[in-house]
Amino acid sequence: MRPPTLNIFPSQPMHVEPSSTNNHKAATALVSSTTNNSSKRPSEPSMELANARNNAPSSGPETAKAIKREGNRKGPTSSNSEHEGPKTPDPKTLRRLAQNREAARKSRLRKKAYVQQLESSRIKLTQLEQELQRARTQGMFFGGILGGEQGLPVGISNISSEAAVFDMEYARWLEVHHRLMCELRAAVQEHLPENELRLYVDNCLAHYDEIMNLKGMVAKTDVFHLVSGLWKSPAERCFLWLGGFRPSELIKVILSQIEPLTEQQILGICGLQQSTQEAEDALSQGLEALNQSILDTIASDSLSCPPNMANYMGQMAVAMNKLSTLEGFVRQ
Template sequence: MFALITTLSIAWFAETLNIFPSQPMHVAEPIPAKGVSMGMVAAMMPNGNSSSPRRQEEGGQRSAPPPPAPAVPLPNSAKENRSSLTKKEATSGGKGATSGDQERVRDPKTLRRLAQNREAARKSRLRKKAYIQQLETSRIRLSQLEQQVQVARVQGVFLGAGEQPAGFPSAPSPAAVFDMEYGRWVEEHSKLMFQLRAALNEHMADEQLQAFVNGAMAQHEELLNLKGAMARADVFHLLSGVWASPAERCFLWLGGFRPSEVIKVMLKHVEPLSEGQILGIYNLQQSVQEREEALNHTMEATQQSISDIVAAPDVAPATFIGHMSLAMNKVASMESFVLQADGLRQQTLHKLHHILTTRQAARCMVAIADYFHRLRALSTLWVARPRQEDGPGL
């Protein structure tokens, strides 16, 4: 009887232990990874269920913990993401040190190759600059050749004006050709001065400004060549100034501008000047004024001589031709005076270009062009001015 009671008590105690779990109830069971079935989880758990191990009835000892779950293979995309993250962390952590080490550990061969690349780039830049300068020089030479061809064409018209055969229309007179060529020159010179003024406002390099200044000098030489041909063809037309505007005609000196007046215009617009430049311009102005006075005296003397020859009394018909031939020789000497005046104008521009810097020479060219442009504008305004009507008594 006592043995039966003892057996029942042990059985009841074992059942009571099965009611209470060996682990807390609030601990959540691990969620199986993606791709692991519930059957695999159940197989990994002891006794085929997910409950915690219980105390064994017969031995009275705790059961051994379940073996660790086998590693579940991850998908290929997860492996690639993990490897890329690891590489990024390694790269970001040692980027500065790696680049610094590479800079310090460059071998002599790499350094020599880099130096050769830099030298090749420098030579390439120099070749490009020389090529651009060669193109600009070729452009200026081509422009000069075109000007020489134009001058030769005009001279051909001047010299062959009266040699057309009968039945053909007569060629235009030298005066008409010169007036037409002068109008074309004024238009082209105005375009070039507009470009030069824009280059000054944009603060271009001296090389580009020098190209514009050389173009302006070439245009002035073209005009002097046209005037020289006109002086040999008809010096009276050139000296009269009918090819220029009325306001320009008032300031005309021997068929062109007065060089000393151009120097005064330049001094008002080109500054600052160094002491050496001021001294050079002063000496140039003195020499130019002296040559102007000398040409004025010789021209006045020649004009007086022509007037005396023409006004001589009692010229017999037999000696009239010889008398007029003497006057013609005096007129021919006037041509040389005009050519000397043109040479003085050309020398003045060249000496100013030599004294001034490139930027100052560009401003000088613009100032001279503006001066004559304003004289032409003054003439236009004077002709178009409103006139008062005459009174009834006049």
């Protein structure tokens, strides 16, 4: 209890006693107003929750309907794809695709072979330029000014210009031949398909055609250089001196290395060997007859002790004409 204080400004006249009944009513009204306020505040969240519950069922059917509509949209597509399944191309399309792949593969192989041919040609040209430059520095002149066009010896090596060029070309040919043989052996060991092996074999055959063309060219200008075999390696000259070269004998060596063969293949190889041997015998007989004829012409008395220069020149012309047939034997 606070001590009573002096009420300077009383709300009521001091001579009137406050009614206890009025005070009681005021207190009761104050308590009831407070109670009403407190009861209203908790009811507001409860009303919000009720509204949320009422709104939730209303939005639920709408969401379900939207999902159902979306499912109806996707439903036919998925069902159609399931019924259709993976499409299989028809045989005509498959055959066309296989043909396109095969054509593309063959095109790549042809391109590779063409690039290799260009590279080998470039290397060949470079080596030929180097050999010509080296020959010029050594004092040899190619071009026929010193009699090379007539087949006369030129330069310090006592061979014609065509023979010198042939020697350089043959040395280059041996290098390329070794490389091609290594590539062919590697392809055989890798068990490549038949069409790819055919490219390597065709390259080797074309390479042999090249050396045969070179021999044909030098046979027209200096057949003696070709027959002498001086352009060959020492090992090749040794074997030629021992037994000569017979293609029919070479076929026998190859035949033992390519077995097994079919009966038709064996018959074909035997026929080739027989025809080759017959051609060899004919060439050998003709060459022997030519050698004997030239020997008889040179050993005659008119050439050893020429009493008449006209007769001597006539006999020499006959011998030279006989030697001109040597080119035909070499070409055969």
